[in-house]
Amino acid sequence: MSKIVLIGSPNSGKSLLFNRLTGLHQKVANFPGITVDVSSGSLQSLPEITLVDFPGTYSLQPISGDEQVAVKFFTQALDDPNVTQVLCLIDVTRLEKSLYFTLQVIRESARHGKHVTVLANMMDVLEKHHIQVDLAGLSAQIKAPVLPVSARTGSGIDALLARLKANQLQPRSKAAAALTDTPDELLRGTALQLARRFGPKGDILIKSQARLDDFFLHTTLGGLAFFGIMYLLFQSIFTWAAPAMDAVEALLGALSNIVVPAIPNQMARDFTADAIFSGIGAFLVFVPQIFVLTFIIGILEDSGYMARAALICHKPLRLFGLTGKSFIPMLSGVACAIPGIYAARSIDSPKKRLLTYMAIPLMPCSARLPVYTLLIAAFIPQTTALGGLVGMQGLAMFLIYFFGMACGLLVTGLVSRFREDHFTDLPFVLEMPPYRMPAWQPLLRNAWNRSKHFVTKAGKIIFGVTVIIWVLGYFPNGGADLNASWLGHLGHVVEPIFAPLGLDWRYGVAVLTSFLAREVFVGTLGTMFGIEGAEENMVPLVAQIQASGLSVGSGLALLVFFAIALMCVSTLAILSREAQSTKLAVNLFAAYGVLAYGLAILVYNLAGLVGV
Amino acid sequence: MLEGTDVKNSSTSLWSLRAGERCRIESFDDKLAERYRIRMMELGFHPGETVSCVQSPALGAPKVYRVSNTMFSLDDEVAAHIVVSLLPHE
């Protein structure tokens, strides 16, 4: 099996070309450093050849841990006898940016006897501006073929394929041997001269782009536009995702009504109804949200606005050790942590990405909302202050949301100060891509792929947890009485943990089941109090909780606990995948668990002191 | 940061440019780590190159610079350590 390696600097159009050559649809986005994975696919017209897509790097001289990985993969690939050719993709409109890198790639490939073909991408842009470049002259100077292509229009692709085919017949390349001993400094000088000589002469950046920036980066107008766009982002979650979430619920409900009565065996019937439909359903309702958020974030990236948003948020976030690129992932965490974690891929500094991963689970996600609603309704009086201007319940909701976000920033601010780790850090250097019309189809496909990734990767774990919880709750008495089940017993076992918060075993059980998704807390507590359908109508449950004589302090402690604790199996599963570190997920789970519990005890006792 | 330090009279830092101003890169100061210097050169910020400041948003946000046909947004962490001399308006 022959392999061809595709390499190029960020934003040179690598993803688009890869998709065009393989027909596989990989993410295409307009934000530097988006490709973290090494993906591969067989060439559509030459299926015996595999194309391997490498993470975009600006240079073979790595300055961060991430780049080091990318470069290591590249040198390994050059040692691989199956790799016969290297494709080096450059953005022809920005030759000066890519030539040094190209020369490095040519040198390394020549050392390993691999064919290199340099692809001058974005030729369509040059043609549109009637600008000529002397690719033949350049090719003669760098001693490697340079082919004009456009990943967008597809021009030049046939010539490229013909070339690849011809190269395959000639296993070892003898070209470019001249470069093999050239040191980096000389290479850099050569690159500069070549760029001055062959770079496109002419103004490719269009005036309208500058005018868009005048608007979007304007102090007041740009600020307003920023808030407007973020508002739309949130609004769209409610207008697009919410109905889809309701639809998923309704569909599962209808399906359950058909399937469940048809099952003859009582236990199998209960399992299907409670574990499959309700349990897995609680997880599946988040899929529309993940889809919509990923799609919208994709639009922001592909249109070029993401880089502007990062610029606007950079200064304030820097105070907390983060970068402007952390903003969108964290904001998305306010709806759901999962798309936020996916979006954090585009943060090029490994240190800042790690800090962003730490902050995201503390953002007040939508699964916490039902829990907050229940607890606030039960424990915060419906009174108003300041002559009716401020409702206490509304104020409490605002405060607990703010508390989560503030904790997130506090944690990153502290950790960033205690972790001096320069090699993994990168300063803020962000290429500002031109504003473009987003390419809808790849964005939809990407949102679909992420949703699928979520369902398959988190789904297995969720299913396992669901089955465990169901078994514990069902036996030994066949689900007749949750209180007398193993889960009920477990609640009694963990009761001492919750006693310092003034909570009894029933809350312990509800907290245990909320690992599935935080909102499950409400339903379980309902069941414990003998109320069906507490998710839909909380009023009877609120009355029961109030009648059970629990103190306000316990309620506040639970609120604080839920704001901090990372009890979301899906988040943990996706986090350990995306960060490639189970350790990170486990450590965060433990650390936030301890912090949540400690703060909850503190709040409970403070409340006791002031006598509420 | 770093304006009017030990460099030549007409020199200033890239960070001090206002929108619309052009400059020529002279050198990098010692406070910029070697690997970042190399990266900046790889991105096109070579000594001798002409750079213009396209946007300097309010409140100390990163500024947008143009090198040939590419726009980069830089923060003062980097831009304050690039020594430049101002060029007259075109």
Ligand SMILES: Nc1nc2c(ncn2[C@@H]2O[C@H](COP(=O)(O)OP(=O)(O)O)[C@@H](O)[C@H]2O)c(=O)[nH]1
């Ligand atoms: N006009 C034009 N745009 C392109 C071409 N190739 C890629 N692009 C656009 O450039 C942007 C960056 O491309 P992408 O494939 O994400 O780059 P990567 O970062 O190298 O993977 C996307 O918005 C593409 O639509 C091309 O040949 N012509």
